[in-house]
Amino acid sequence: MNHDQVQARLSAMLDHALPAAEAAEITLHLATCAECQHAWAAQQALQTWIKRDAVQAVPAGLVQQLSQHLAQQTAAPVLIAAPAPATVSEKPTRTRPLWLWPGFAGLGGVLAGGLLTLLLLPRAPEAQTQIAQEVFASHIRALQAGHLSDVVSTDQHTVKPWFAGKLDFSPPVHDLAAEGFPLIGGRLDYLQQRPVAALVYRHQLHVINVFVWPASTTHQPAPRLLQQQGYQMVAWQQEGMNCWAVSDLNTPELQKFASLLQQH
Amino acid sequence: MKPFMPPSAPFNAAEQTARFEQLALPHLHSAWQLARWLARNDAQAQEVVQEAWLRAWRYFGGFSGTVEDARAWLLAIVRNAFYDSLAAQRPNDVLDEEGSEAIDWTFNPEQLAERADAKRMLEAALRLLPVAYREMLVLRELAGCSYEEIANMTGLPPGTVMSRLARARAQLAQILQGTTR
Known part of the structure; x- marks a missing residue:
């Protein structure tokens, strides 16, 4: 798996939607590629942010x-x-x-x-x-x-x-x-x-x-x-x-x- | 005509409604997130949820799954209620599904997320995404649906769900980067 292929799969990796073998390969690549490491960290941060801030409580009275x-x-x-x-x-x-x-x-x-x-x-x-x-x-x-x-x-x-x-x-x-x-x-x-x-x-x-x-x-x-x-x-x-x-x-x-x- | 089985005798209605609410209410939070990010504003989102609730109740007789299964079932109804409503007026968002997903990830969302206006910034960026991408993110991140569940409720092949999510994230990152420059 080359660098671009890894980048394209980071999103699926985030969702735990990759076959184990592919995930292992990506983990291996991440250890050696600073750019991908950074992209991976950024994707994770974005996910955390969305989960925290894109949520709105159900309006009072809706139930x-x-x-x-x-x-x-x-x-x-x-x-x-x-x-x-x-x-x-x-x-x-x-x-x-x-x-x-x-x-x-x-x-x-x-x-x-x-x-x-x-x-x-x-x-x-x-x-x-x-x-x-x-x-x-x-x-x-x-x-x-x-x-x-x-x-x-x-x-x-x-x-x-x-x-x-x-x-x-x-x-x-x-x-x-x-x-x-x-x-x-x-x-x-x-x-x-x-x-x-x-x-x-x-x-x-x-x-x-x-x-x-x-x-x-x-x-x-x-x-x-x-x-x-x-x-x-x-x-x-x-x-x-x-x-x-x-x-x-x-x-x-x-x-x-x-x-x-x-x-x- | 969608198949449905309306609850039978009227005298049963109260009991039936209680059973329905037991099944559906645990997923109201997810339903609300989806409706809110599909509709243009909260008032519209409330209408969507209300319509979905009524439809769900009508189809309830034909639903045989568990409370857990009910989440995807209910979200699919919310989604349909939205797309059937006038509120949808499907915007002609052009989806670039061909181009590369590789973008510059050198910026750091972590820092942005710590800013005082982080919530507003993220909401504004999400609103700029085409609705077809936004709903992928909402279903995945906020409603916790699997690729398979999203594929079932949208009728998209799982591969497309995967690539749309990747593109949604990439585009969102790009928008965020653009607003901070």
């Missing part, structure tokens, strides 16, 4: 912050923002979720989250929570089983007729490819003791499931936003249908998606 964030995300579905933008012209990014409520975060935990929801939003119907659980579970099952679509098509004119004869209603199907949410297919699903249409959209690598079934009332509640275990859900009514979108997309983007669908 607690992570833990609270997780608790919020993993609690039973929580209504995090009541009226999402009803008019579509509004920029959805402005609606920062209300889940950073002080106090709410402080209590954390499944029970606290659930209790608070009841206390603060006494009118949030229990039925919503139950649907949210079903929607969430359905989304996860579809992802786990790799069973997203029975009809795979990016063409709304293929997907919509596919449901005819399989359902007693015709779900609104719109392609939002131009807006960055391409339709990738549809399938039958089962929610609330009835068959429902599930439309599958994609945004980058995120999958969005939209569950659609006829609304029993004509009363149109404001769109709702819910969270469970890191997944976001938006519920609204359009064209006489209940619509539930669920995804691991972030909240503003999922809201944007819901707004776009309602626009059609």
Whole structure:
């Protein structure tokens, strides 16, 4: 091993990543070469320095912050923002979720989250929570089983007729490819003791499931936003249908998606 | 789509979260170092760690290793969370991976390290390194990862990890030398 080869291996030597034979050879060379000796000492000094001074303590409060964030995300579905933008012209990014409520975060935990929801939003119907659980579970099952679509098509004119004869209603199907949410297919699903249409959209690598079934009332509640275990859900009514979108997309983007669908 | 197994029943969530934290918290220090040196500032680093924490929790059901294994697992998630975030906006750092690693090591970092402003000086020099080199140093020196672990989490061949580390150190030395002249 010549001088240059030794120099090139000093870094690996520092990391104890050289085969024993090579390390021995380098040690031998170091004993006779002042220049390499110096380089070796400098490398060691630099390593010591980095280990000492490039370290920063974990910021105070970060542990607690992570833990609270997780608790919020993993609690039973929580209504995090009541009226999402009803008019579509509004920029959805402005609606920062209300889940950073002080106090709410402080209590954390499944029970606290659930209790608070009841206390603060006494009118949030229990039925919503139950649907949210079903929607969430359905989304996860579809992802786990790799069973997203029975009809795979990016063409709304293929997907919509596919449901005819399989359902007693015709779900609104719109392609939002131009807006960055391409339709990738549809399938039958089962929610609330009835068959429902599930439309599958994609945004980058995120999958969005939209569950659609006829609304029993004509009363149109404001769109709702819910969270469970890191997944976001938006519920609204359009064209006489209940619509539930669920995804691991972030909240503003999922809201944007819901707004776009309602626009059609 | 990355495979994952979300924790099953919601009523299990609290217990699951406790198990997750037992596994992940011991590595928060390493995760923080990595996030901090990848991101531009502390606020961004906090966002990266928070996103990584959530992802890790989501993938947790599919993780079967020990607390020790969890370090590389978690660091890989931190790394991905950073590169997926807007904060990354992969800078077009040009890596000179061809040229010689031999540089003038006649200066003495030991003396520099004793200066009163040593910490600031080192941080400034590290910030000047291309992020691809900086993360090698952080993973190795601060998170204590082996070449093999770094290769696995970055998808680089171990030989490249070795040479990047050598170049990272050489470039850092060069920058330090330059600032003291």
